[in-house]
Amino acid sequence: MSAGLAQDRGSGAADRFELVVFDWDGTLIDSTHAIADAIQASAADLGLPVPTRERASHVIGLGLFEAIHYAVPEIRREELPAFVERYRRHFLRADEQLRAFDGIDALLAELGQAGTVLAVATGKSRAGLNRSLLQTGWARHFATTRCADEGVPKPDPWMLQDICEELGIEAGRAVMIGDTSHDLRMARAAGASAVAVTYGAHPVEELLACEPSACLDSVAQLRAWLLPRLAAPGVQGVQRGSGSDA
Structure with a gap:
């Protein structure tokens, strides 16, 4: 059964996010x-x-x-x-043959043009993520990134907490987007919102069991859900590429 937008648990003003954090493998890249x-x-x-x-x-x-x-x-x-x-x-x-899911390039560009603060929290190693950022040319999109070999890996909340601390954004104003229950459990533990995408690694039933704010079947659905829930652009003091991989 398609999850679609049926799982949407949004609550209006409370979902005006200042920070969007993406998982990498299975969420941005078809890997x-x-x-x-x-x-x-x-x-x-x-x-x-x-x-x-x-x-x-x-x-x-x-x-x-x-x-x-x-x-x-x-x-x-x-x-x-x-x-x-x-x-x-x-x-x-x-x-080197891995590619982004259809629509991801355009979504990241659109979010950047809107002034949204973006970050990555991934199970990849730092060396692996840096290589992928070079291959995709996406380093410019992200204010900061965290990798599993830099601290405690998912589903521990460390990565999200550390990102929020660096950027000066409360976890409650952040949303984590991922394709696994590890991503969703990390977000819950950190006090952030979580959105599941169903086109990656974990089955829909496992994602829904984590009670995400939404469970979405495509990048197009992700865009439609996310854009109306973004806060006004321009978090003071945050600049693209200021993270540890810059």
Whole structure:
């Protein structure tokens, strides 16, 4: 069943957001298949039980070590370095071919032109996100970014809390947009609003169980939901590209 706008829990003025925080993989970039493939191939390389596609996809958004332990619980500590090396090799083979979901480029540009403050909170490593920002040319859109290897990964609220502290914006005036329950649980723990998109890693039922403000099926629906809920542009003191990856 399509989630669409039926799950919308918006409440008028309370949803006038000053800060929009995006997840990366599965929300902005169509990379779910590449990540799951790399996890499965790495397990096969080491003779470990190969996780199902559902299990391999579930870990997207977590930190790398948390993801490996969940996807392949049989892995031994001494096998972790080899798994990480193989995962990165497999993923990098597909990385340059990954593309944004239809409509994301235009949405980011439109939000930027409107003066909306944007950020990224991702399970990627800092090196991985910096590489992706260069490939997409999107660094100019984001005031700051946080990665899983810089602190406590999702669903812990650290990334969102740290973003809000840096930018001087209350968490209640921020919305987190993501494709996994890890994103939505992080937002709830941080006191921010959360919006789910259904075109990424986690199934609709799992997203709805987190009670997001909306559960949306496309970038077009995301745009239609988000734009009317943005605060007046121009948060004082915030400039694009001022984050740790600038």
